[in-house]
Amino acid sequence: MRTRVTGLGARAAGGALSVVRAVRRTGRPKHNALSYTMTGIVAFLVVFGLLMVLSTSSVLGLEAGGSPWSDFGRQLMWAAIGLVAFFLASRMPYRNWRILTPYILAFSLITLLLVLIPGIGMATDGARRWLRFGPFAFQPSEVAKLAILLYASALLDRRARRLDDLKAAFIPIMAMVAVMAGFIMMEPDLDTTVEIALIAGAVMWVGGVRTRHLLVLGGSAVLMVFGFVLMFPWRLSRLLVFLHPTDDPQGAGYQTRQSLIHIANGGITGVGPGEGRSKWSGGLPAVHTDFIFSAIGEEFGLLGALVVLAMFVALAISGFRVASRMAKHDRFAMLLAGGATSWICFQAVINTAMATGIMPVTGTPLPFISVGGSSLVSFMIAGGILVNLARHCEPEKIRPSAMHPATRGALKKSRPALT
Numbered sequence: 001m002r003t004r005v006t007g008l009g010a011r012a013a014g015g016a017l018s019v020v021r022a023v024r025r026t027g028r029p030k031h032n033a034l035s036y037t038m039t040g041i042v043a044f045l046v047v048f049g050l051l052m053v054l055s056t057s058s059v060l061g062l063e064a065g066g067s068p069w070s071d072f073g074r075q076l077m078w079a080a081i082g083l084v085a086f087f088l089a090s091r092m093p094y095r096n097w098r099i100l101t102p103y104i105l106a107f108s109l110i111t112l113l114l115v116l117i118p119g120i121g122m123a124t125d126g127a128r129r130w131l132r133f134g135p136f137a138f139q140p141s142e143v144a145k146l147a148i149l150l151y152a153s154a155l156l157d158r159r160a161r162r163l164d165d166l167k168a169a170f171i172p173i174m175a176m177v178a179v180m181a182g183f184i185m186m187e188p189d190l191d192t193t194v195e196i197a198l199i200a201g202a203v204m205w206v207g208g209v210r211t212r213h214l215l216v217l218g219g220s221a222v223l224m225v226f227g228f229v230l231m232f233p234w235r236l237s238r239l240l241v242f243l244h245p246t247d248d249p250q251g252a253g254y255q256t257r258q259s260l261i262h263i264a265n266g267g268i269t270g271v272g273p274g275e276g277r278s279k280w281s282g283g284l285p286a287v288h289t290d291f292i293f294s295a296i297g298e299e300f301g302l303l304g305a306l307v308v309l310a311m312f313v314a315l316a317i318s319g320f321r322v323a324s325r326m327a328k329h330d331r332f333a334m335l336l337a338g339g340a341t342s343w344i345c346f347q348a349v350i351n352t353a354m355a356t357g358i359m360p361v362t363g364t365p366l367p368f369i370s371v372g373g374s375s376l377v378s379f380m381i382a383g384g385i386l387v388n389l390a391r392h393c394e395p396e397k398i399r400p401s402a403m404h405p406a407t408r409g410a411l412k413k414s415r416p417a418l419t
Contacts, residue, residue: 034318035390041315042086042368042383046079046376048308049292049369051273056288056295057371059279071288071371078373082380089384094333094392097385098157101150105176108147111140112183129187138374141192144180145199145343146378151176152200153335156207160331163208170213173200181224190228190235191350191362197221198346199339206323206338207331238360255291256357258284263297263305263356270301288371290363293355308369312348316341319386325393337389340382 031039050072057071067073115121115131122130122137130137152173162168177200181193201217229235262278265271276298278284278291287295297305319341326333344367351366353359365372367379 029391031391034322034393035387038315038318038383038387038390039090041311041318042380042387045308045311045368046082046380049366049376050075050079052292052295052299052369053288053371055274055276055299056279056292060288074373075371075376078376081373082377085377086380086384086387089381090387090391092388094336094385094388097150097336098154098332101147101154104143105147105151108140108143109179109183112144112180115140116183116186127187127189129189136373138377139372141184141187141189141196142374142378144184144192145196146381148177148180148196148200149203149336149339149343149382152203152207153332153339156203156209156335157332160207164210166213169207169209170204170217173204174217176200185228188228188232189363190225191364194221194225195343195346195350195364199343202342202346203335203339206342207335255285255361256354259291259294259355260357262294266298266301266304268301268303270297270299270304273299275299289365290351290361290370291355292366292370293352296369297355309352312345312367315386316345318390319344322386322390322393326389330392333389333392336385340385343382344379 053075054069054072058068060071062068111131115128118128120131121128122132124130129139129141131140155172156163156169159165159168177197180196184193184196197217201214201221204217205214229239258278262276262284265277271277276295278287278295278298284291284294293305293308296308300307319337323334323337323341326337347364347367350359350362350364351370354362354364365375368376368383
């Protein structure tokens with residue numbers, strides 16, 4: 001047993017060293033218009049998010065008897081960590097993610113298990129979702145999103161010729177999603193469970209998995225979500241209020257009602273940075289986390305909200321353009337680009353739809369902007385991966401593909417997704 005553990009440790013250390021050496025190598029593709037665009041979008045969203053965190057959390061800190069800078073300081077610290085992660089992800093040869101996949105997946109599953117153990121996992125508001133290491137606390141479920149993206153991409157790259165075989169492609173991915181979902185639902189966290197399923201579904205769609213298999217996945221996910229909603233009365237009340245918006249305006253419908261009121265108060269140009277009332281007592285609960293888009297609409301108005309939405313639309317267009325350009329050259333890169341873009345955009349759509357009353361209230365943060373350290377770092381890693389792939393996707397820059405041998409010659413036989 002000691003020999004086996006030592007061997008695994010040596011392989012993990014070797015993989016980490018190979019990544020470090022790869023980052024130091026010269027001769028990387030130069031930035032192009034697409035990579036500069038994506039870098040600019042991520043930078044804008046992160047900086048704007050820090051300003052909104054300062055605006056929305058300062059009053060909350062004072063009312064709690066603390067410092068108005070506490071939440072902003074923590075978010076700034078995580079942004080600095082995220083900047084390092086973004087830099088490494090944007091410079092590391094992207095094929096090394098395939099090497100790191102088993103280690104990230106193992107780390108994700110271990111931490112998802114540890115967070116459920118009393119005394120190890122941190123419990124807040126009835127949910128056990130955080131692990132603390134000294135001054136740092138992070139959500140293992142955020143690591144799980146990156147892990148399922150890498151796992152599904154590597155598997156569908158390796159088994160490109162067997163996409164029609166349920167046992168080869170569809171079932172292994174769904175089994176991993178089920179394991180992660182089981183751990184996460186024990187926290188409980190239905191929103192993250194849905195997001196992980198969406199990421200896996202997006203990678204499978206980009207990868208060319210049969211549509212009927214994906215429809216089965218979608219139908220199963222809807223039934224599962226409905227079942228979990230019925231199991232918890234407070235989730236059911238949110239759904240009923242969404243279906244009947246005028247019911248219970250001071251109870252389950254309070255957040256949605258207040259969100260719409262504060263967005264409407266912003267008008268076209270907004271009341272001004274820092275002048276919003278949503279962060280004061282009696283305003284909008286969770287305004288610095290789940291409902292930060294409402295604060296954007298109040299302080300910067302319709303124009304400011306449209307600018308933020310335009311940034312996410314531009315990121316989606318750029319990300320899927322990268323996936324489209326890489327489709328004929330490197331299948332793994334195509335899957336990574338499509339999955340990472342879908343991950344960011346799914347959460348942006350869910351958060352903004354919730355804030356505007358189009359969807360029931362969920363706990364989904366707005367990417368790059370809402371308070372949340374582990375969420376911010378995970379999104380910056382996803383952004384770094386997209387920038388990295390964008391540097392490789394110019395036609396004149398593409399070198400012969402180093403895709404997995406099992407995928408060679410398979411692209412013509414599978415559905416040419418995104419081409």
